[in-house]
Amino acid sequence: xxxxxxxxxxxxxxxxxxxxxxxxxxxxxxxxxxxxxxxxxxxxxxxxxxxxxxxxxxxxxxxxxxxxxxxxxxxxxxxxxxxxxxxxxxxxxxxxxxxxxxxxxxxxxxxxxxxxxxxxxxxxxxxxxxxxxxxxxxxxxxxxxxxxxxxxxxxxxxxxxxxxxxxxxxxxxxxxxxxxxxxxxxxxxxxxxxxxxxxxxxxxxxxxxxxxxxxxxxxxxxxxxxxxxxxxxxx
Amino acid sequence: xxxxxxxxxxxxxxxxxxxxxxxxxxxxxxxxxxxxxxxxxxxxxxxxxxxxxxxxxxxxxxxxxxxxxxxxxxxxxxxxxxxxxxxxxxxxxxxxxxxxxxxxxxxxxxxxxxxxxxxxxxxxxxxxxxxxxxxxxxxxxxxxxxxxxxxxxxxxxxxxxxxxxxxxxxxxxxxxxxxxxxxxxxxxxxxxxxx
Numbered sequence: 380x381x382x383x384x385x386x387x388x389x390x391x392x393x394x395x396x397x398x399x400x401x402x403x404x405x406x407x408x409x410x411x412x413x414x415x416x417x418x419x420x421x422x423x424x425x426x427x428x429x430x431x432x433x434x435x436x437x438x439x440x441x442x443x444x445x446x447x448x449x450x451x452x453x454x455x456x457x458x459x460x461x462x463x464x465x466x467x468x469x470x471x472x473x474x475x476x477x478x479x480x481x482x483x484x485x486x487x488x489x490x491x492x493x494x495x496x497x498x499x500x501x502x503x504x505x506x507x508x509x510x511x512x513x514x515x516x517x518x519x520x521x522x523x524x525x526x527x528x529x530x531x532x533x534x535x536x537x538x539x540x541x542x543x544x545x546x547x548x549x550x551x552x553x554x555x556x557x558x559x560x561x562x563x564x565x566x567x568x569x570x571x572x573x574x575x576x577x578x579x580x581x582x583x584x585x586x587x588x589x590x591x592x593x594x595x596x597x598x599x600x601x602x603x604x605x606x607x608x609x610x611x612x613x614x
Numbered sequence: 615x616x617x618x619x620x621x622x623x624x625x626x627x628x629x630x631x632x633x634x635x636x637x638x639x640x641x642x643x644x645x646x647x648x649x650x651x652x653x654x655x656x657x658x659x660x661x662x663x664x665x666x667x668x669x670x671x672x673x674x675x676x677x678x679x680x681x682x683x684x685x686x687x688x689x690x691x692x693x694x695x696x697x698x699x700x701x702x703x704x705x706x707x708x709x710x711x712x713x714x715x716x717x718x719x720x721x722x723x724x725x726x727x728x729x730x731x732x733x734x735x736x737x738x739x740x741x742x743x744x745x746x747x748x749x750x751x752x753x754x755x756x757x758x759x760x761x762x763x764x765x766x767x768x769x770x771x772x773x774x775x776x777x778x779x780x781x782x783x784x785x786x787x788x789x790x791x792x793x794x795x796x797x798x799x800x801x802x803x804x805x806x807x808x809x
Binding site for chain 1: 615617618620626682686701702704706707722723724726727742743744746747762763764766767782784786787807
């Protein structure tokens with residue numbers, strides 16, 4: 380599996396392309412250093428790889444912008460695009476969707492039935508579905524927006540704006556913030572083991588780093604309200 | 615991007631590239647480190663390598679290109695990374711002492727929870743780099759580009775960020791002692807969360 384990162388200057392968001400490495404590469408053991416080193420591959424292996432058809436498939440997560448660079452990248456690598464995952468319906472994460480749909484007829488997966496006036500494949504919290512060769516698990520994390528989703532693909536978490544390195548998504552109300560923290564704690568932080576966090580903005584992180592250092596998830600000490608003490612006297 | 619294959623011992627940690635166990639459960643971790651160093655030094659471009667939990671001392675990592683490698687929980691002492699090129703690498707919870715990162719090009723890399731003692735990043739590109747939860751002591755980032763990097767919840771002591779580009783760099787909840795931002799565009803950095 381290959382992950383490509385593209386920084387969208389429109390809205391300063393992160394767009395990701397997740398691609399396979401082709402049939403012949405997948406059969407090789409990625410742990411064998413001999414296999415990593417192309418020069419050490421035997422001639423029979425090379426001949427086999429030349430003869431067999433390499434189907435390379437890809438998905439896009441949050442097309443905040445679709446420019447010549449991304450299209451050129453997909454075409455140059457001969458990727459068959461299988462779908463688009465939308466973490467949430469905010470302009471800086473879907474701005475390139477219309478352009479992308481004009482070029483590739485691919486399904487859009489989102490927690491909303493419509494994104495940028497385009498019909499989507501509606502997905503639900505906890506659903507596990509296949510997009511091409513990728514198995515995707517959905518976690519609904521409302522707060523930053525009602526349709527905020529986190530996608531898990533193997534050991535990668537595409538968190539959108541719900542959780543970025545060191546921070547959680549901005550919300551309009553304290554209720555929204557509490558909802559977001561609660562969903563993140565129960566669905567994301569509780570995931571066993573470590574994951575690579577690929578957020579919608581800013582640098583990458585790991586789930587263990589977020590568990591320890593995310594300031595939005597820190598337990599805040601409850602500040603005693605002096606007026607409560609006064610009221611208690613009368614209760 | 616590296617693949618996380620769990621250690622055969624069942625500890626849940628990632629196994630090293632070319633091995634079935636993690637560094638902790640390896641029969642000879644030093645031998646494993648030596649094997650991976652030999653591999654790195656034989657290449658100009660290193661991809662998807664897992665070296666998690668290993669110790670590296672006085673190793674030359676310089677003048678190479680690294681893509682999607684996992685160096686989490688490693689210890690680097692007196693290592694040289696000058697003029698290296700890093701894309702989407704993970705160095706979380708690692709320890710760096712007296713390491714030279716000058717004139718390196720880091721993009722989309724994570725150093726979350728790492729410790730840096732007497733390290734230099736002078737004249738480097740540190741774009742979209744995650745230093746969240748890191749502890750930085752007696753280190754220099756002078757003349758570097760830190761665009762869109764994050765130093766959230768970071769402890770920075772006796773370190774310099776002189777003449778740096780800190781546009782969209784987050785220093786929220788970071789504890790700073792004897793830190794200099796002289797000639798840096800601090801007005802464009804983020805030191806506090808908007809209410």
